[in-house]
Amino acid sequence: MAALSAFRKEAQEPLSNVIAVDIGGTRFRVGLFDEGGKRVRVSEDATNRSGGRPWMLAQMEREFRTFQAESGEPIRACGISFGGPVDFAGQQVTSIVAPGWENFPLSSWVKETLGVPCLLDNDANAGALGEYRFGTGRGCESIFYVALSTGIGGGFVCEGKVIRGKDTLAGELGHLPMADSGPRCDCGARGCLEAFSSGSAIGKMAREWGERRTDVMPRMVELSGGAVERVTAREVALAAAEGDPIASRIFRDAARWLGRGLLTVIRIVNPDKIVLGGGVSQAGKLLLDPIHDVLDERKSAALPATTEIVIAELGNYSALYGAVALALDAR
Amino acid sequence: MAALSAFRKEAQEPLSNVIAVDIGGTRFRVGLFDEGGKRVRVSEDATNRSGGRPWMLAQMEREFRTFQAESGEPIRACGISFGGPVDFAGQQVTSIVAPGWENFPLSSWVKETLGVPCLLDNDANAGALGEYRFGTGRGCESIFYVALSTGIGGGFVCEGKVIRGKDTLAGELGHLPMADSGPRCDCGARGCLEAFSSGSAIGKMAREWGERRTDVMPRMVELSGGAVERVTAREVALAAAEGDPIASRIFRDAARWLGRGLLTVIRIVNPDKIVLGGGVSQAGKLLLDPIHDVLDERKSAALPATTEIVIAELGNYSALYGAVALALDAR
Numbered sequence: 001m002a003a004l005s006a007f008r009k010e011a012q013e014p015l016s017n018v019i020a021v022d023i024g025g026t027r028f029r030v031g032l033f034d035e036g037g038k039r040v041r042v043s044e045d046a047t048n049r050s051g052g053r054p055w056m057l058a059q060m061e062r063e064f065r066t067f068q069a070e071s072g073e074p075i076r077a078c079g080i081s082f083g084g085p086v087d088f089a090g091q092q093v094t095s096i097v098a099p100g101w102e103n104f105p106l107s108s109w110v111k112e113t114l115g116v117p118c119l120l121d122n123d124a125n126a127g128a129l130g131e132y133r134f135g136t137g138r139g140c141e142s143i144f145y146v147a148l149s150t151g152i153g154g155g156f157v158c159e160g161k162v163i164r165g166k167d168t169l170a171g172e173l174g175h176l177p178m179a180d181s182g183p184r185c186d187c188g189a190r191g192c193l194e195a196f197s198s199g200s201a202i203g204k205m206a207r208e209w210g211e212r213r214t215d216v217m218p219r220m221v222e223l224s225g226g227a228v229e230r231v232t233a234r235e236v237a238l239a240a241a242e243g244d245p246i247a248s249r250i251f252r253d254a255a256r257w258l259g260r261g262l263l264t265v266i267r268i269v270n271p272d273k274i275v276l277g278g279g280v281s282q283a284g285k286l287l288l289d290p291i292h293d294v295l296d297e298r299k300s301a302a303l304p305a306t307t308e309i310v311i312a313e314l315g316n317y318s319a320l321y322g323a324v325a326l327a328l329d330a331r
Numbered sequence: 332m333a334a335l336s337a338f339r340k341e342a343q344e345p346l347s348n349v350i351a352v353d354i355g356g357t358r359f360r361v362g363l364f365d366e367g368g369k370r371v372r373v374s375e376d377a378t379n380r381s382g383g384r385p386w387m388l389a390q391m392e393r394e395f396r397t398f399q400a401e402s403g404e405p406i407r408a409c410g411i412s413f414g415g416p417v418d419f420a421g422q423q424v425t426s427i428v429a430p431g432w433e434n435f436p437l438s439s440w441v442k443e444t445l446g447v448p449c450l451l452d453n454d455a456n457a458g459a460l461g462e463y464r465f466g467t468g469r470g471c472e473s474i475f476y477v478a479l480s481t482g483i484g485g486g487f488v489c490e491g492k493v494i495r496g497k498d499t500l501a502g503e504l505g506h507l508p509m510a511d512s513g514p515r516c517d518c519g520a521r522g523c524l525e526a527f528s529s530g531s532a533i534g535k536m537a538r539e540w541g542e543r544r545t546d547v548m549p550r551m552v553e554l555s556g557g558a559v560e561r562v563t564a565r566e567v568a569l570a571a572a573e574g575d576p577i578a579s580r581i582f583r584d585a586a587r588w589l590g591r592g593l594l595t596v597i598r599i600v601n602p603d604k605i606v607l608g609g610g611v612s613q614a615g616k617l618l619l620d621p622i623h624d625v626l627d628e629r630k631s632a633a634l635p636a637t638t639e640i641v642i643a644e645l646g647n648y649s650a651l652y653g654a655v656a657l658a659l660d661a662r
Binding site for chain 1: 416427472485495496497498501502503504506507508511518520591594596597598601602629635636638
């Protein structure tokens with residue numbers, strides 16, 4: 001009898017929706033999801049970087065009000081993925097790069113302006129959480145998510161929880177010290193993984209080749225509209241996929257460094273899966289083959305690591321689904 | 332009233348003790364501890380390697396019976412640290428190196444022979460657990476323990492739990508891929524951390540110097556009784572502590588590689604503390620100074636990692652105290 005009345009009570013509760021927000025340097029997305037994490041609708045647009053924080057907050061408020069008006073169900077909570085450093089304990093953005101965001105208490109702003117509870121995390125942790133709950137990580141004990149785009153970020157989810165670490169810097173894969181020398185990283189050090197394997201590093205490597213000898217990379221230059229200085233990781237990947245030898249070599253080298261970085265992750269936390277997300281992960285096989293080569297070369301009977309390396313199931317939406325998970329946790 | 336009677340009931344329960352065992356390649360220890368983890372007594376001896384499993388089991392049984400007879404309280408459980416690979420889920424030793432131990436269900440043997448429940452783990456995880464519960468890790472959210480001896484092992488404890496990973500290989504710091512080339516490791520790969528920074532690697536490096544030019548390392552040779560081929564990490568550390576230039580350089584290089592490995596741990600899991608245990612950790616400052624140099628050289632305002640690097644508080648007894656923790660969990 002008790003169980004039955006509990007069931008009835010639950011069934012009589014009104015359904016509700018949540019809002020998920022993914023704030024990135026180039027794109028931002030706002031989505032309405034139901035309590036099962038099912039997408040009701042999503043809007044997406046380019047980020048107006050010069051508009052800074054005021055512009056972004058105005059967009060969020062407008063989208064939120066629109067969804068509120070359109071949603072058949074009350075909106076119960078909000079989750080936000082932010083493309084930059086976040087103080088999770090303090091629920092504030094700590095980015096010193098994005099104009100106006102430094103130490104901004106975004107969750108409090110949502111609560112005050114929009115009237116719902118909110119949880120905020122950085123995009124790498126959100127991506128990890130999104131894939132763990134709604135993507136390729138479903139049913140895993142632990143996954144390590146790698147956000148491969150302009151830079152490299154990462155997030156580690158173990159038994160449903162994001163491991164943040166003492167300085168909330170766990171998962172900072174971009175600054176793995178791969179070598180004592182090597183290319184200089186934005187952080188000031190030399191030989192960080194980001195300086196070998198990020199989208200920026202791949203583009204830079206190609207442009208450096210091109211400055212010396214444009215003749216050996218006609219296809220990359222053609223794909224970028226005829227200008228060596230406009231070659232990015234995208235053109236390198238496209239030319240490599242067509243078999244261009246220089247592009248293939250640049251991409252392969254970057255992927256091999258990444259492979260060594262991922263083996264490091266396997267040695268330290270041995271997750272069920274390593275999930276590659278972010279724009280560069282769309283290169284798929286171009287990235288996975290050299291990574292598997294490195295793992296094969298170093299494999300040993302005494303260390304039978306069976307961690308799978310996979311591409312993110314939710315594609316560009318890993319972090320947005322992470323924001324859904326944050327919203328569901330914020331209720 | 333309820334609380335008071337519960338207190339009385341507890342106070343009337345008989346006190347009890349646990350047995351902790353640390354099985355290492357060179358030493359083995361058996362200890363009697365009370366339920367608060369306080370040492371009642373500990374026996375220690377050299378491991379008879381050629382005696383293999385039968386010899387070790389006989390020692391364990393004998394020590395157990397002696398403690399049982401001497402203990403004023405009933406012995407409620409046993410915990411074991413084993414110096415080699417362990418299948419924690421299956422509670423068996425999986426070592427393929429130690430004679431007779433492969434796939435031996437040690438916990439079941441204890442239960443059947445000695446009549447108490449038992450939990451078994453490898454020495455690196457046990458060391459981590461020992462320091463977390465009874466050593467320098469008390470009050471931390473997470474610690475990463477590094478066992479620096481002949482080889483290099485590691486264990487990661489987060490919120491009281493050992494993170495084991497998919498293949499129970501989490502914490503395998505010895506096989507961090509530090510370089511694509513470099514010295515060959517016992518696992519078959521090249522450039523593993525163990526091949527740069529373990530006790531074996533330090534001794535080997537010194538002997539290789541000595542084979543070429545004994546004249547530049549008289550002190551190390553003297554400390555080893557006049558024979559270059561008997562120089563080990565111990566003589567290198569002793570000579571380095573006296574300021575011997577070659578010994579200092581060998582030790583410093585090994586410690587710098589270790590520093591880069593530890594920075595990798597900080598980037599991936601950002602623990603409260605990294606705890607250095609095992610025989611090589613007794614070099615203390617000789618090891619810590621070059622590690623801190625590497626961390627300082629690579630530090631960045633954007634990555635304010637505050638993880639402390641410390642020497643194990645329990646010294647040679649980290650793993651034995653881990654066995655106490657295992658025994659307390661086995662009750």
